[in-house]
Structure formats: structure tokens, C-alpha cells
Amino acid sequence: MPPFLARHNLSPACGIAANIPAMTGMKALPILILALAARSNGVAAAQAQPEPGTIVVDQNCSIQPDSAPAVLGDHAEAFRDSVVCHLESVLASHHVEERISGNDRSGNDRDRSLVKILEQEFILQNVTADPAVFVVRQDVPENWSVDSDPQPTTMDGSTAIFRVHAEPGQIVRLHVGLRNAVPLADAGQ
Numbered sequence: 787m788p789p790f791l792a793r794h795n796l797s798p799a800c801g802i803a804a805n806i807p808a809m810t811g812m813k814a815l816p817i818l819i820l821a822l823a824a825r826s827n828g829v830a831a832a833q834a835q836p837e838p839g840t841i842v843v844d845q846n847c848s849i850q851p852d853s854a855p856a857v858l859g860d861h862a863e864a865f866r867d868s869v870v871c872h873l874e875s876v877l878a879s880h881h882v883e884e885r886i887s888g889n890d891r892s893g894n895d896r897d898r899s900l901v902k903i904l905e906q907e908f909i910l911q912n913v914t915a916d917p918a919v920f921v922v923r924q925d926v927p928e929n930w931s932v933d934s935d936p937q938p939t940t941m942d943g944s945t946a947i948f949r950v951h952a953e954p955g956q957i958v959r960l961h962v963g964l965r966n967a968v969p970l971a972d973a974g975q
Contacts, residue, residue, distance in 0.1 A: 839918040845925055845962075847871035847908065856914055870913055871920075876906040883967065898970040903933065905963035912952035922948040924962050933965035 841857050842850040848864040849857065849871065857870070880902045887897045912918040924938070924946045932938055938946035952958045 839914060839916050840921060841870065841910075841912070841918050842921045842923065843871045843908070843910070844923050845906075847873055850923075854914075854918075857918075870911055872909050874907045874909055877904070879903045882970070899967040900970055902966045902968075903963060905933075905961065908960040908962065909957060910950060910952060910960065911957045912954055915954050917954065918952050920948075920950040920952060920958070920960075922950065922960060922962070924948070924964075926964060927966075929968075930964045930966045933963040934961060 839856075840852075840854050842853045844850060844864070846866075847868075848866055849861070850864050851858065851862060880900060882898055883901050884896050884898045887895045908920075908922055910920045910922075912920075923942075924932070926932060926941075926944050926946050928944070932946045934946075934948075936948070939949045940947045946962070948960055948962065950958050950960050
């Protein structure tokens with residue numbers, strides 16, 4: 787393999803191997819640009835493929851098309867399969883929280899908030915013959931925060947992303963909670 791191809795991790799099969807050694811100087815520049823673009827497009831395409839054993843679900847337990855092909859089967863769109871993912875303990879509650887604020891030890895300065903909690907438990911089953919990673923995507927509305935243990939692995943904009951590992955046939959549970967606190971107008975009275 788010519789040193790140029792080896793240095794840039796280009797395969798002779800990329801179609802430019804025969805032309806590069808014969809070209810020098812400015813004549814080689816357009817070929818070099820095309821070769822590097824083809825290589826980076828191939829890397830991007832490889833990164834866009836789902837990892838084997840990845841099962842992507844949204845907050846409604848819909849299995850997403852960017853899941854591993856073994857899980858998708860012949861589905862091209864998002865679909866539901868209650869064996870793979872279903873929700874339990876879907877709850878909504880609210881309460882008033884109060885805390886003493888300021889340096890006044892008399893307790894007269896109090897901040898009150900109306901707190902709303904939304905929570906649900908994902909029941910996830912790895913139906914494949916290999917270990918899998920469930921990627922659970924939970925939308926987080928504006929002015930809400932994630933109140934879960936464990937916390938999300940990452941945030942992608944306003945979407946919390948949880949990663950849960952499961953062995954073949956294993957059923958795992960993931961609790962996801964959302965919290966919204968709104969200050970009450972009559973706080974301190």
C-alpha cells in the first residue's frame with residue numbers, strides 16, 4: 787500500500803490508489819480532498835448505524851426506528867411491543883413545599899412553591915439472545931426538571947437520555963420522575 791494511503795487510513799479499494807502515486811503537487815490536491823471526504827462520509831455512515839443490541843424507546847414505550855435491526859424486525863416506523871417495553875405506576879401528584887428564606891431566624895420569611903410531580907416506571911425486557919442496552923428518551927417540558935434515581939446519562943436539548951443494560955431475557959425497571967415547582971404568590975403570609 788502506498789505510504790500516502792496508509793497515513794490517511796485509505797484503502798486501495800477506494801478507487802484512487804492507482805492515481806495518487808502518479809500525481810504530485812497541485813494535481814494531487816483535488817483527489818486528496820475527494821478521498822478524505824469519502825473516508826469521512828464512510829465514518830459518519832458507520833457512526834449513524836445503531837450499536838448491536840441497542841433498543842431505543844421513547845417516553846411512551848414506542849420502540850424507535852434507530853434501534854438495532856434484530857429488534858426492529860420488519861418495522862420501518864416506531865411501534866409498540868408490550869413485552870419489550872411497557873409502563874407501570876404512571877402517577878401524577880402535587881404538593882406545597884415551604885422553606886425558610888433569608889437570615890431571619892424568626893421563621894417569618896418563607897418561600898412556598900406548588901410542586902407538581904410526574905413519574906412512571908419503565909419495564910424493559912431484553913428479548914434478544916445477546917446483551918442489550920436500552921436507550922430511554924424522556925422529553926422534559928420547559929420549566930421542568932428530571933427528578934429520578936438514577937439521573938439521566940445525558941441530556942440532548944430538552945430530552946433526558948437514560949441507558950439501561952440488560953442481559954438476554956432479563957427484565958429491568960427504570961423509574962423516571964419529572965418535577966415542576968412554581969412559587970406561590972402569597973408566600974410568606
